[in-house]
Amino acid sequence: MMFDGGDNYTQEMMSVTGISTTKTKNNNKRRFSDEQIKSLELMFESETRLEPGKKLEVAKELGLHPRQVAIWFQNKRARWKSKQLEQDYSILQANYNILASKLESLKKEKQGLVIQLQKLNHLLKKPEEEGQCCEQVTSMNSIDGESDQGEGVKSDSEGHLSLSMERSEHALGGVSDDDSGTKIDCFGLEEKLNFISMAEPADGSLTSSEEWQSFDSDALFDRYSSVYEWWDFRS
DNA sequence: ATCATCAGGCGCATTACCTCA
């Protein structure tokens, strides 16, 4: 389609657009018509840069000076880029918020695990302190424990400890979480103590990286595989 | 082959003007 250039491409405009390089107060700047804008927008959707030949063709078709078309595309690219930046910023901000909330929940989860490990460590040291069983264990550590049977601890007549743990979906794979609680046999306790002794200090920091290497890392990754899904923002 | 110069195009910041609440 052809446009009547009379509205925009007048002698006055010629004196300003693309021909004169000096600013004038009388440049009679007019907005492009809706039809012209529509055509330019369509053009821009297919290609954000115009070939020189195409530019001439478009200018002729819309009744604009080629320089006006070039400037329109330049300004359009600038506006588009600015809009893109805004969108990118929004996406980044949303992703950051997701990460921040995930981090918070992971911190809480970690704190819960640390507390569990400390409880277990404390409970397992008790028999060792009292010297009731597993004498070989007592040589391992000096123990500064309490004598009461803390919450959730029961022992039967055969010397088995029964630790009723609060159920947690976050329990470590190394600890059974069946409904009746966790039973730890005195025999083989040394190995378990080795495991439990890896409990973190109260501040939640890991004692050393080597200690963590003895965990079943595959199991941990399996366990947390769902957690890592949020790295993929596109999904 | 290398260098200097020039023209044209682009990005970016800014200006000038128009429109509208």
Add this chain to the structure above:
DNA sequence: GCTGAGGTAATGCGCCTGATG
């Protein structure tokens, strides 16, 4: 009618690139 904000066409400047001598 005046005014300020926002949108947009146009300008100015610096930079890059390709052509030419």
